[in-house]
Amino acid sequence: MLFYGSELSSRLMLGTAQYPSPEILADSVRAARAGVVTVSLRRESVGSRAGQAFWSLIRDLGVPVLPNTAGCHTVKEAVTTAHMAREVFETDWIKLEVIGESDTLQPDMFALVEAARILSEDGFKVFPYMTEDLVGAERLLRAGCQVLMPWGAPIGSGKGLNNVFGLRALRAHFPDVPLVVDAGIGLPSHAAQAMELGYDAVLINTAVAQAGDPARMATAFRLAVEAGLIARTADPMEQRDMAVPSTPVLGRAVLA
Ligand SMILES: CC(=O)[C@@H](O)[C@H](O)COP(=O)(O)O
Numbered sequence: 001m002l003f004y005g006s007e008l009s010s011r012l013m014l015g016t017a018q019y020p021s022p023e024i025l026a027d028s029v030r031a032a033r034a035g036v037v038t039v040s041l042r043r044e045s046v047g048s049r050a051g052q053a054f055w056s057l058i059r060d061l062g063v064p065v066l067p068n069t070a071g072c073h074t075v076k077e078a079v080t081t082a083h084m085a086r087e088v089f090e091t092d093w094i095k096l097e098v099i100g101e102s103d104t105l106q107p108d109m110f111a112l113v114e115a116a117r118i119l120s121e122d123g124f125k126v127f128p129y130m131t132e133d134l135v136g137a138e139r140l141l142r143a144g145c146q147v148l149m150p151w152g153a154p155i156g157s158g159k160g161l162n163n164v165f166g167l168r169a170l171r172a173h174f175p176d177v178p179l180v181v182d183a184g185i186g187l188p189s190h191a192a193q194a195m196e197l198g199y200d201a202v203l204i205n206t207a208v209a210q211a212g213d214p215a216r217m218a219t220a221f222r223l224a225v226e227a228g229l230i231a232r233t234a235d236p237m238e239q240r241d242m243a244v245p246s247t248p249v250l251g252r253a254v255l256a
Pocket residue numbers: 015070097129154155156157158182183184185203204205206207
């Protein structure tokens with residue numbers, strides 16, 4: 001699967017916030033064998049010493065960087081942040097987040113479409129963080145996006161795939177668009193489920209960063225993503241409403 005013409009080395013994208021230490025972050029990225037790491041420009045001021053140390057740690061990992069506009073609530077903020085990120089990270093990839101509601105951190109789909117249009121016209125390759133809204137998805141594609149990133153559940157909630165029906169519908173409506181479940185994944189089984197549904201990748205931050213052993217959890221997510229991907233290419237069985245014996249009954253001895 002190509003993301004704006006690039007094949008990723010893995011279907012696991014990893015966020016870089018909230019780790020107990022920079023060393024644990026680096027260990028986790030290696031253990032995950034992440035195909036992409038996301039970074040927030042707002043996390044540390046670029047000019048500060050801590051900020052510079054963070055950026056060089058990220059660069060040294062040698063993993064493609066997907067800067068994000070985390071913390072932005074308006075089109076203007078998101079567009080400005082994207083431009084700064086392009087300068088700092090020398091990439092035109094941007095994970096576009098425009099938050100519309102503070103309790104759920106739900107994306108503002110209207111502002112998202114507008115910001116995506118402006119950035120796409122300006123040469124950015126936009127990865128929009130969105131709800132599983134079909135109409136919104138259509139508008140984002142028309143605005144120039146070639147990847148969509150619906151949420152599984154609210155950021156940091158760990159609830160997994162809240163609306164499996166909606167995510168499945170999105171996959172069915174847009175069979176050729178790269179789709180990534182972004183946010184809310186709490187367990188490796190959630191990541192496997194997303195891959196089994198036909199999603200092309202998952203993006204995880206909190207569930208790894210806040211685990212008791214982040215690097216070990218990163219390994220678990222790596223294996224789960226691989227398992228889900230392999231399972232769907234192995235033509236899984238259909239679910240049934242009735243029990244069907246799995247052991248043969250023919251030739252069974254009749255006990256008098
Ligand atoms: C949209 C957003 O900010 C997410 O990419 C977040 O970084 C990851 O979400 P979780 O922390 O829930 O995995």
